[in-house]
Amino acid sequence: MAEKPADSRKNLKNRTKLVHAGRKPSEQSGFVNTPIYRGSTVLFPTLDDLLNRRMPFTYGTQGSPTTEALQTAWTELSGAKGTVIVPTGLAAIAIALLAVVKAGDHILVSDSVYRPNRNFCDTILKRMGVETTYYEPLIGAGIEALIRPNTSVIFLETPGSQTFEVQDIPAIVAVARAKGICTILDNTWATPLFFQAHAHGVDISLEAGTKYLSGHSDLLLGLVTANEVWYPALHATYDAFAMCPGPEDVFLALRGMRTLELRLNEAQRQGLAMAQWLGGRKEVLKVLHPALPSCPGHEIWKRDFLGSSGLFSILLAPCSQQALAAFLDGLELFGMGFSWGGFESLVIPFDCKTYRTATPWAPQGPALRFSIGLEDIEDLKADLAAGFERMHATP
Template sequence: MGRRSGDAEGTGSGRLSGKDKPLRPATRVVEGGRRKEWTGAVVNPPVWRASTHLYADSADLATGRPNEDGHFYYGRRGAPTQWSLAEALTELEPGAAGTVLYPSGVAAIAGSLLAVLKQGDVLLMTDNAYEPSRVMARTLLAPLGIETRFFDPLDVAGFAGRFDERTAAVLLESPGSLTMEVCDVPALAAIAREKGAVTLLDNTWASPLGFPALERGCDISIMSLTKHVGGHSDLMMGSAAAGDPLYGKLRAKAQAMGHVVSPDDAALALRGLRTLAVRLNQETSSCLEVVKFLSQHSEIAYILCPLLPGSPSYDLWSRDFIGGCGLFSFVLKGGDEAARARFIDALEMFGIGYSWGGYESLVIPFDPARARTATSWPPSGWDPADRLGIRLSIGLEDPADLIADLEGGFAAMRSAR
């Protein structure tokens, strides 16, 4: 949990204090959280492994210590390794007062929702949300007396009509999980604010480098640090950033639930964070090459990628986003599940796995029809036969090699025709 350096409740002057001129995002990725009192004479903060923080004497214990990063208290509140990561993430999110760390991305979503919802409240959740968020609505929120209502994220005109006196929060995800729709986040967030509701955004796809969520009107920006920030497929972690007073609510709820991340994982996330900008740039560049190749294939009915000029999401993406990533989907033209399986199984450079954002490319099949409530799959206007989806996460391999591998997948898919 990290408050922006230089704030009244922070400790010491950070490398990014108010006296310094504003730094661009790629520089903040490198510089953030590297206070001298945390790093000493080395580049990175050491890994502080400790459950117990000691007091000097009885008087020191009786005085107590503020509940803010930078004040040793007990291991559950972190130490310099975690504080450095939290502060660096705060520096990346314009408008954030602080960032709370969680043991996973799902924990970050759950912790954030529980911080702003209470019994009797209504949550509006985008219908294209990450499926664990949907499961959370049924298995965590409903037993607490919190109702979830799903809505079409592309229906801006009808959004205001979704609210009533019980609506307390809106959970957005843009682009949407699997199907990659980009919604008009500033418009939806403005409506939610008029109605007195908090807007939370799962911003894992773009990160603050590609979409500064709080500047675009959101109140809480959530990320699965497991993905892009970690970058090496070797840690689980999540984060939520917010301005005051919501940051204080996030922090208090996380501490009440005992959320903590290990210093070793925090050090891995810091390592990944330092190369985030260059990895996102490379993934985006490679993604566009792969998408260009796929767009020429007759076996594909639709490419679901907001980076692609002419796609339904491109105008909103180019208006609101300042960066992209390597995650996108496509839909096969007709075919059957056996053909899709032959395609996936023939790939040698794409691992089959549910994560993304690491250095390696991944692939999964998807069929979102069972995870929709307010919208349908396939969408209206599509041929119902065009429903089988494939999601690709483009890593750091040479895109020419990835394209050659995909060619082999198509050849295998056609082999039994």
Template sequence: MRWPTRLLHATAAQPHAFRSLATPVYRGSTVVFDRVAGIVDDWRQKDGAYSYGLYGSPTVLELGARIAELERAFHTFILPSGQAAIALVYLALCRAGDHGLVPASAYGPNRGLAADMLKGFGIEIDVYDPAIGAGIEALIRPNTRLIWTESPGSATMEVQDIPAIVAAAKARGVPVALDNTYSAGILFDAFGHGVDISIQALTKYIGGHSDVLLGSLSVANEALYERIGAARTQLGLSVSPDEASLALRGLQTLAVRLERMEKSTLEVAHWLAARPEIDLVLHPAFPGCPGHEYWKRDFIGSASVFSILFRDEMPTDAVSTFVDALELFQMGWSWGGTTALVMLYPELKRADRDYAGRLVRFNVGLEDPADLIVDLARALSVAREKPGP
């Protein structure tokens, strides 16, 4: 062989006996078959019959299998982001003329997709009060194909009565999807509570270090596996093994991170609850959080994200000053990573209340909570002394 050919068809090979604790990063688009009889053209690669990189390398499939094991799901698909997982649920289950339901407390881009692109496709998604519980029955129509839940909700943290919603949906044969990102798929047992589809933004707790964007979509049964697998294939949603390997690494430390973050978050939230500037602490473990009783009944713990609502006497300018004055809490979207984050919502409305400029969301990281409390105390005094921005 001439050298250009040798570059592509090398005979140099290393022994196969290398055994590492880490799952290898398998890159590849083309899968090579040994014989014509072995050619496979199928997205179902569960049993090792690989056909094409788009449907998942061993690294990506390993991540999916591990999350399925944790969530006790029939199967878990890995997707490029949490939002991609949300979009896939809609696109797999809804067609023109169909109807769906999404809580007002759902992640904004979930509701945004429903209000814009899905509406354009002739799919009608109604927004419902997250506290609705069994009352959801009255909103289900003959053409309802999907009910979304998210518990606790984004920013306003409402915990939903998932068993009541599931019971009403099952009676009408409508699948229930849950955004279970807060729970890392662990603190709330989605499938044990009868949910049909559980998605996570792996970007948050599983990735865990604010350096990877990934999503998971877990299904309860084979029929949903077939439907969602086919839609994912048609949409060409694929994930890099490098990203998946970061999430696999994240899984190894998830237990210690969650445990430490729960403790630190409770300490910080309790300190804030005692401050005169603060009206409400929206943390599922606090009685003032809407749906606290469902959290106590259905969850095995709490996580690192929560919100506070400033009293009306605190001008919104002072709230902005407070957020600007924080130093350890850095301003940024997302949560679930190792560092403390803060976010102020200039516009935020729910049916019963306008939270604009007064609700602040925190992610408590792995810092010592005593240092975070010093940061909060200092920023509160800056806000009191110099309320304007």
């Protein structure tokens, strides 16, 4: 099989790109997958080569053929100038922000972002002299009123973590571009397959490869892509921190990438089916799923997104803590854990009212976030139905 450059794949579908991007069997004795390169030291053949750094990789923190394979593939898939890979999703958030901000800056961050993101802004960035203002996720072009002369970043996450508001990315990007402000997007929920961040004008896009790229709940990883304007600063910041991922994790991410579209499409099908079923239950007051017309920002999702993943939330009718515990503790197929995107189904309760600051959070009853896995949907429904019965039986 002849290997072709990335440019020759421009007109191919993503499903095909995922299979072929980042692979060079001719350089690895014909083996299909890029092997795991472990190591720190790189040897130079001559003094001149060493002094001029005349090797593809100069030290283990600069990457290896394994990391290069994933960087190359993810850059192609994202339509970016380049990619850096870091050990976790939170590390991706940190490196993206640190590539842009400086002491004295002001940044705007969506009120619905991943909670550890807020903690990073409220602790590390605050100590650096960077002020954070949290904004209403559905603000759209109205964000212009919050911009100050020293605003350097608008940080978006769409849909919002836990509460699933869909932001008007093109409207916010237009304001940011006019003001010379960098936009950063956490695109973990959709991945580049369901939302093309750079095509919509976002400067830096990131995600936790821990989730759907992995697909098997067995690694931690973060990926950050940037356009031509911001990639030099991103890469320089990455080099300064030497925040490199483990080679086994990168290898597992490459393996997960080959089946990413197949698994995402199944997650979409399973997630929608479960969301619709839960929406018909009397115990459920509201389903927060961007692909449902009842979800805030649904029309924007329909305009900008190419699909939906298997993560969504529900708001339950009021019930006691004991009843909620009876529902959750007895589930046989849904685990309780703070992640998602794997092959197994998960559920967690959450309450945003202690940390949302720009938008009030006051649901009538408990809120649950579901990650729908690859189990048979009828088995999952039966597990939840039994849980609802336990809930009713518990005062």
